[in-house]
Amino acid sequence: MSPLIPCIIAGGAGTRLWPVSREAMPKPFMRLPDGESLLQKTFVRATALKDVGRLLTVTNREVLFRTLDDYRPLNKTQLELDFILEPFGRNTAPAIAAAALHVNQHYGADAQLLVLPADHLINDLQAFAAAVARARQLAEQGWLVTFGIEPSHAETGFGYIEKGLGLHGESFQVSRFVEKPDAATAQCYVDGGQHLWNAGMFCMRADVILRELRKFAPQVVNAVERCLEQSHHRQGQREVQVELDRDSFALAPDISIDYAVMERSKEVAVVPCQLGWSDIGSWQAVRELSPADVHGNQCNGETVLHDVRNCYIDSRQRLVGGIGLDNLIIIDTPDALLIADGKRSQEVKLIAQELKRLGHDAYRLHRTVNRPWGTYTVLEEGPRFKIKRIEVKPGASLSLQRHHHRSEHWIVVSGMARVTSGEDEFLLDTNESTFIKPGRPHRLSNPGVIDLVIIEVQSGEYLGEDDIVRFNDIYGRAPAAPGST
Template sequence: MIIPVILAGGSGTRLWPLSRQHYPKQLLKLFGNYTMLQQTILRLSGLPELLSPIVVCNQEHRFMVAEQMQELGIADAKIILEPVGRNTAPALALAAMYAQEVEQSPTLLVLSADHMIRDVAAFQTAVDVAVRASRAGHLVTFGVTPTHPETGYGYIKTQAHNGQGDYLPVQQFVEKPDFITAQSYLAAGCYFWNSGMFVFQADIFLQELAVQTPDVVVTAEQAKTWATRDLDFIRVDRESFAAAPNISIDYALMEKSANVVCVPLDAGWSDVGDWKSYWELSDKDSAGNSFIGDSLDVGSTNTLVFSQDKLVATLGVDNLMIINTPDAVMVAHKSQAQQVKSLIGKIEKLKRTEHLQHREIYRPWGCYDVVDNGERYQVNRIRVKPGGSLSLQLHHHRAEHWIVVKGTALVQRGEDTMLLSENESTYIPVGVQHRLSNPGKIPLEIVEVQSGPYLEQDDVIRFEDSYGRS
């Protein structure tokens, strides 16, 4: 049987300001009505012998990942939470160990949650070849057939292509090249882009990894031994996992093993690694422009505009990327697409927060948007999912006014419990325990006005919480 292992721990910094640390690109709807993570799962539909996936993600993203799985009707996915980032080798070691609890020697199909693949049929054909190669005892990687001399990817050198669409022995993994070297790779015909996707038998993978980089396996075993269950999540032991080498599976195993083969993949693959890649994948007008959201243009060429909340007007510009979100706007030349992460460094140095989260903050019960704030006040728009409930809490420094604008609110305020309908409101004094819940079948929306001398999130004292938060 085949168990998909979805690596969903990346941060996607080069897609800032849309992608943020607390809401990275794999959880975003960049193309169509499904997120990148959901599209990764959906493109597996129709493959034979497929079991429920294992998803490895940052613990801060756990509720969003679980919700997106549930939206696809997947209720039994194993979601492994990484307490700290340790790259792909420790994550895959853990996933393989948990996969062996499902079946003694399953086939693992390892995928990144933030890739785009346009030709699903060609992808599934390549998966079939890779599964066959893995069951012959090989460690399999997918090598994307290059279309141009790309300097942003690592490459895989194979034996000469036999033209049969079969798997090829890997001779060498090579780092990201300069442009001249990339041109020579393209001309040679035996180099492929390193996709970061793999297929192997769980037992063979762990055995070879134990030989090549034993510390990864030892620390993963320890992290699993002391793991705990938290609602639908697997929390591995933080101390053990933090002791694991911070190393990719390429360095830990694939580059060292003599048992690696490559399956060529020509399926419209992209890692959507920056806004230039996004522009290349997007629909364009006759002048090469891609406009997403509210935009107006006269005379621009080869330009990307992505706007979430307001009109963006362009006039006679060329080769620009203009990304507008409610709290940040980025304007850059497409030649600088790989340098966006340098802006993140500046934001961090200035101790700002725009790299961490959007103005709209997601919580397991729903989300809230900071509509306005000033000295001693803040206005939030709060959405609570059907059946969702905020924690029972109090604040020492702020009072809150709640006005229901949609749905029905169940409010606990001190010893009182009340139902509020649209256009009804209530007041929560300083120091009074309170809780907001949605007992209805439609989303609850309220406007909250906070007032007081201190309005930060650390003035939240929780007494009960449905989601296991402290």
């Protein structure tokens, strides 16, 4: 059989799970009650399949290092990793086109691509492996195979797949894809037994999906081909990175693979399955992962409740008191609080959309922001000042940079810092400090074996994260690209 290459698609902002999921730290990185992220769970089930020699991930360039941090503790067999790095999302059709072109060129036209969203939960890994095995048999025959979840109830938040002619192995040709239905239609689908939930997972040969893309969406595959020709390729030890060219990728149509190909092709098959699947698409879906107490409440964090029923409360850092509440969702993060009617959890995305329209940072960033070298947390800010807690991993280094409009005062809280300031380079120990004037080239590094923690006090007329000029960076970030340290 053809080689199997799982392709994890990690895109989207997960706006229905705001304020935990944000553009710069989207849903795949959310930690579940067992401490693993959705991305890590996807990695585990993909790499546990038979005959997997490498893994391909399509994700945003800005979250590459967080992705590597999630993969690293799980990749005990040193599986080879390929990354296609998008400058921004253009939906699933361009992402899958890029994956198929990459696989076709480097690993053979007959290689099978197993496309897996990074933000779904599957509890029955044995059933998942069996479904993939069935899908691979169909893909070998030239089918574009999708996975249909046997519906357990009438769900209006999912698309559906209608079964057509039967194929071998209890699989079916797809009769049609159906948009998210109203409640009455969804109940008819469940009662009729001919419809499955659309899980958004696919198995197909690289040459077959490229053939169908050229037939039904040539503008997508042509644009992505041109983009790949102009993109930067980087190869290291057991790792390949393809950084898609921003200008040419912007020319690719923003369209899903369902609209572009699956709803139009006659070569689509579906494998019905029961996987213990959830798309974790809302806070209602998240709350179903935890058992409720005798009053129907699910609480993460410290709470004091009186006459409170059927509520989901997640507040890891602050005590929550509640009186006389019923069926509310309360999500507390250091910089944002969500209070929603439990029956309207799908509408949380409207809050995120409005924040984005307003240009509010709470759409894009948390107070703690991940960077390749570690994290920074904004502790306090006001006119002309900002205070950050910066944590640098052992052996890591910020870029050599300068700022035009702000000065920085660094105080070491723990660990040892190596500081470059102009022509000078020196070490700072715990409780020692230094001052960086505006316009002065500087760099902060951690030469030690424990985390370096510093407090940074910024002062100046303008404190935006785009006031930065990079001269040198070990993580390959563009020298003059806007962004934070």
